[in-house]
Amino acid sequence: xRNYNHEEILGLEKRFRTNLINSLSGFxxxxxxxxxxxxxxxxxxxxxxxxxxxxxxxxxxFIMRPVSVTRDTYNNIxxxxxxxxxxxxxxxYRKSHQCAARYPSDISExxxxxxxxxxxNGFPAPFVSECKITIGLKLAEEQLIKTNxxxxxxxxxxxxxxxxxxxxxxxxxxxxxxxxVAGSGLDTYYSPKKLERLSYAKPNRDIMKIV
Amino acid sequence: xRNYNHEEILGLEKRFRTNLINSLSGFxxxxxxxxxxxxxxxxxxxxxxxxxxxxxxxxxxFIMRPVSVTRDTYNNIxxxxxxxxxxxxxxxYRKSHQCAARYPSDISExxxxxxxxxxxNGFPAPFVSECKITIGLKLAEEQLIKTNxxxxxxxxxxxxxxxxxxxxxxxxxxxxxxxxVAGSGLDTYYSPKKLERLSYAKPNRDIMKIV
Numbered sequence: 001x002r003n004y005n006h007e008e009i010l011g012l013e014k015r016f017r018t019n020l021i022n023s024l025s026g027f028x029x030x031x032x033x034x035x036x037x038x039x040x041x042x043x044x045x046x047x048x049x050x051x052x053x054x055x056x057x058x059x060x061x062f063i064m065r066p067v068s069v070t071r072d073t074y075n076n077i078x079x080x081x082x083x084x085x086x087x088x089x090x091x092x093y094r095k096s097h098q099c100a101a102r103y104p105s106d107i108s109e110x111x112x113x114x115x116x117x118x119x120x121n122g123f124p125a126p127f128v129s130e131c132k133i134t135i136g137l138k139l140a141e142e143q144l145i146k147t148n149x150x151x152x153x154x155x156x157x158x159x160x161x162x163x164x165x166x167x168x169x170x171x172x173x174x175x176x177x178x179x180x181v182a183g184s185g186l187d188t189y190y191s192p193k194k195l196e197r198l199s200y201a202k203p204n205r206d207i208m209k210i211v
Numbered sequence: 212x213r214n215y216n217h218e219e220i221l222g223l224e225k226r227f228r229t230n231l232i233n234s235l236s237g238f239x240x241x242x243x244x245x246x247x248x249x250x251x252x253x254x255x256x257x258x259x260x261x262x263x264x265x266x267x268x269x270x271x272x273f274i275m276r277p278v279s280v281t282r283d284t285y286n287n288i289x290x291x292x293x294x295x296x297x298x299x300x301x302x303x304y305r306k307s308h309q310c311a312a313r314y315p316s317d318i319s320e321x322x323x324x325x326x327x328x329x330x331x332n333g334f335p336a337p338f339v340s341e342c343k344i345t346i347g348l349k350l351a352e353e354q355l356i357k358t359n360x361x362x363x364x365x366x367x368x369x370x371x372x373x374x375x376x377x378x379x380x381x382x383x384x385x386x387x388x389x390x391x392v393a394g395s396g397l398d399t400y401y402s403p404k405k406l407e408r409l410s411y412a413k414p415n416r417d418i419m420k421i422v
């Protein structure tokens with residue numbers, strides 16, 4: 001086993017440390033964030049930190065670096081108040097990865113990567129039509145993380161569009177069935193295979209498989 | 212396609228909405244959080260919201276519900292200032308799922324599930340010896356999310372213990388190689404299979420596979 005303490009981590013070469021620490025949280029969600037500026041410039045960024053914040057009301061969040069390729073995303077969300085979250089799937093993960101390149105603000109990642117912007121139901125931010133599960137959100141809250149000046153952006157779900165056939169009778173969505181991918185580190189893509197769905201855990205009761 | 216707007220989501224039956232909205236972020240990290248109270252009661256909780264916050268300094272975070280089974284975890288972190296994050300793997304995901312049961316505070320989930328608490332290098336919180344990748348953290352910051360009163364807990368990495376052979380020359384950690392699992396919704400476990408590792412994205416340069 002290899003053991004690193006805090007000081008050893010701080011002393012690592014920058015790129016090594018970035019890869020190492022980015023591997024520690026476990027598997028990551030992989031999503032595209034679609035936005036537009038007030039003047040109509042479209043932006044699409046890849047984000048691996050989208051998390052569930054709450055179900056009632058329905059809230060989702062993601063972490064944004066203080067100065068990074070995602071600054072267009074941040075400015076657009078602040079200007080318009082809206083953004084979309086779009087699940088990356090096996091067919092488009094390479095195009096999605098390319099969205100991390102540092103394009104100038106007036107260049108649209110949609111055009112550069114060949115992904116398609118789609119406006120649905122008058123929602124003010126663009127969806128990605130190649131994505132099977134797409135969510136339209138309204139900015140609800142922003143939290144500045146003091147320790148490293150990253151920002152937690154929280155949105156309230158306004159529109160949810162997904163294939164009828166992957167919604168289970170109890171609301172569970174079979175995201176693997178439509179090829180949703182997972183990530184690790186900054187650059188590695190995975191296809192998750194289902195092991196089991198398990199029953200609600202209670203003290204002194206055996207866990208059962210849900211089929 | 213099925214389309215839900217905000218009002219339709221609010222009107223859904225509670226359990227259906229919980230399952231549906233918990234599926235929307237994509238795949239989730241699955242970790243065990245190990246803590247101890249000042250009086251020495253051990254606690255182990257399962258968390259599916261651990262995310263990377265930053266590499267320099269090394270920071271990780273997770274979301275805690277305001278009143279929930281994880282209240283022992285919260286109280287212990289506040290009392291002692293320390294916690295561990297332990298990757299759930301294919302051998303222990305059923306035992307880990309059982310940690311979500313609402314045990315009284317004086318009952319240790321370690322004893323109830325058969326997972327083993329291990330103290331390493333004098334670190335004040337217990338590690339899980341069945342986990343291959345384990346991290347010891349010190350509480351760095353706490354952010355109350357106003358919209359729904361959940362809490363973002365942020366810790367600074369103090370100890371990192373993992374097998375030497377899964378650390379790549381550039382710092383990337385092969386978490387799939389040691390059976391780390393991913394989750395979806397509240398109760399479904401997945402084994403991710405690697406698709407590709409991709410080169411750093413730049414404008415006007417083709418993405419290449421890293422082998």
